[in-house]
């Protein structure tokens with residue numbers, strides 16, 4: 710399957726993220742509170758845009774099941790994923806709403822968000838954007854499974870954050886994979902190269918997003 714190939718190619722990037730300081734800090738339960746604050750400030754805005762981009766894709770669809778699926782995903786991103794954010798706010802020991810106040814599209818998240826929007830506006834078929842969006846659930850699921858495979862997180866204050874992504878992504882990934890594979894079966898090699906590139910670039914964006922948070926990267930303008 711086409712998405713199996715993409716996921717195989719993404720494995721070294723995910724492995725690198727796993728060994729980067731942000732995830733190390735999650736595993737050790739001692740990541741700096743400033744890194745988590747920065748992550749939350751960036752991520753709540755990222756997720757808002759993610760939901761809005763799903764809504765742009767609805768306009769490209771005819772199949773009712775696909776539309777229903779995206780509506781559910783919008784609900785999950787807007788109302789469900791905040792649970793993972795609350796775990797991090799508890800770790801910081803501050804009120805979530807106060808933490809996210811004043812957040813921005815910091816440089817790496819800005820680049821990532823615009824990568825998704827570009828595909829939503831440039832291409833008629835939703836698959837191009839889906840490939841740019843799929844690493845969002847996929848990379849977190851893979852990281853969470855890897856962490857749980859190698860570490861016992863009992864007593865770790867960020868355990869619930871890891872658990873959240875280890876269990877909640879299967880159905881979503883199945884749907885996204887079927888979607889992209891269906892399109893890949895009938896499209897040109899040239900389009901498949903764009904899909905591949907979109908997926909892998911977003912995996913790199915995921916890495917840069919964590920690094921941005923770890924170093925509290927800002928625009929400084």
Ligand SMILES: Cc1ncc(CN)c(N)n1
Pocket residue numbers: 752755756790844845846849915918
């Ligand atoms: C940047 C980013 N990527 C992925 C996820 C997990 N949905 C997230 N919350 N934020």
